[in-house]
Amino acid sequence: MSPANDDGPSVLVPTGVAPYSYPCLRSLGRRGVHTVAASEHDHVPVFASRFCDETAALPSPDDDLLAYKDALVGLAAREDVETVIPVREYDAYLLSKYRDEFTDYVSLEVPDIDTLARVHDRVELAAAAEAADVPVPETRAFDDVEDWSGERILKSRYNLLADQYVETHAPSEAEEVNDVTHVRPGESPDREQLLAEMNHAPIVQEFVPSSDEYMFAALYDRGEPVATFQHRQIRGNSYTGGGGVYRESTYDPELERVARDLLGELDWHGLACIEYMEHAETGEYYLTEINPRMWQSLPSTVQAGADFPYYYWLQSQGREDEIDPDFELGVGSHLLYGELGYVASVLRDDSPLVERPTLRETAWEIGESVVRQPKFDFLRFDDPRPFVSGVVQTLSKGD
Known part of the structure; x- marks a missing residue:
């Protein structure tokens, strides 16, 4: 077990190589919360962040999920650790399934395992959406x-x-x-x-013909919304869809309604990232999936003023009344290597159902949005080392 931090409360953030945990470290580290980034990998770009106060080694969840869980419980048992933030699907699952083991030591904002199962099983999730009377394929x-x-x-x-x-x-x-x-x-x-x-x-x-894709994010407290956020996905990992690599914050009361109705049906607790398609003909918002954890596009959410890592921390500390859920509309942010992946999909992917854009059109759209919205998920000039470390690591893999 790692030594406890004597300077104040700590947060445990399990992470893989992908930098999706970075907003959690940045948000809480700059507020004086001691950040512990734990991973099964040795070379993790976020370890280089000035907001990463401490690192810890974990077994691989791919090799032995229970050994990984036991190591997380061991870190959570430290006197200074107050909560654990779910960033990956493994963590969301383990924190719910073995919640009693963790809550002997820390406060968690996660659903119980039966509720999580309704979300993780997409057949059950579709049934929940139908029960809530909201559109679902x-x-x-x-x-x-x-x-x-x-x-x-x-x-x-x-x-x-x-x-x-x-x-x-x-x-x-x-x-x-x-x-x-x-x-x-x-x-x-x-x-x-x-x-x-x-x-x-x-x-x-x-197959639902869609004109746009949207994300609704939320933090819930026993069936009641504490904070919500929306963005429109302009580009995903692929031209056929996938996780957002360029998005802009937005707000639509109808999207808010259908998402809240669904989470109300689930009696949700904790984090939820819900992906939606806007039907090209009817304009209805059709459910794609729910991720019960922090999300890939979290950096753009935080840049728009919706600081969900901090919200999660406050709720875990019983300080929900300090959460200000307002956010700025029209804020866009780019995942740079994701934009490159989008271009690669235009060159190599093929779908019988989704029309492929031209390379020229794609390059123009990306260039225009970078000039108009020069904000980036992980390229931060006051903390450049995680981005540089990620680039070096990516280039070294190509050798």
Whole structure:
């Protein structure tokens, strides 16, 4: 177990190599909270941040999920550690499933495991959306589909494959399956091939023609909203969608309504990142998925004034009355390597359902938005080392 910090309260932030934990370290570190970044990797770009006060080593959750959990509990048991922030799907799952082990030592703002299961299982999530009377694509288990005449999308049934949800995984095993396949009308996918690739039977959703994609983020306290935020996703990881790499903060009362109705149906507690598609014909907001943790685009959320890491900290300390949920509209931010990934998708990806933009059009749109909104997720001039470390690490992998 690592030594305790004697200078004040600490926050534990588990992290992978990807820098999505950086806003948590920056937000809380600059407010005097001692930040402990813990990872199974040795060379993590956020370790170089001036807002990272301490680092800790963890076993790999891919090798042994229970050993990873036990190491997190050991860090949480330190007298100075007050809470743990879920950044990755592993952490969201473990903090809910083994909440009693953690809350012997720290305060957590996470849903119970039964509520989490309704969100992690996309069939159950679709049923919850229908119960809340909010739009959701028709969603069915693969083995329940007989008619393949329409446009369909195949995706993992679960946010995380783990023993709570599937019989194929032991308690020490978990994995994320992020494959999304667009299926042409009349094409019947090979079940055995899908099982081999995805390690479970996926779900089948109707394809919803969308004009825009949106994110609704929230922190809830036992079914009641404490803070909410919205952005419009301009570009994702791919031209077919995915996590946002350029977005602008916005507000639409209808999006607020459908998201709150869904979270109310779930009696939600803790963080929620809900992705939506705006139907190209009806303008309705169709649910895509919920991530019960901090999100990839968190840096742009914080830059717009919605400081969810700080909100989470305040709620964990019983100081919800200090949270100011206001944010600025029209603020955009870029994930630079994500923008490069978007360009790469234009060059190499192919979808029978989504029209591919031209390379010239793509380059113009990215250039125009960088000039108009010169804000970046991880390139911060008052703390450049995480970005530089990430670039060096990426280049070294190419050698």
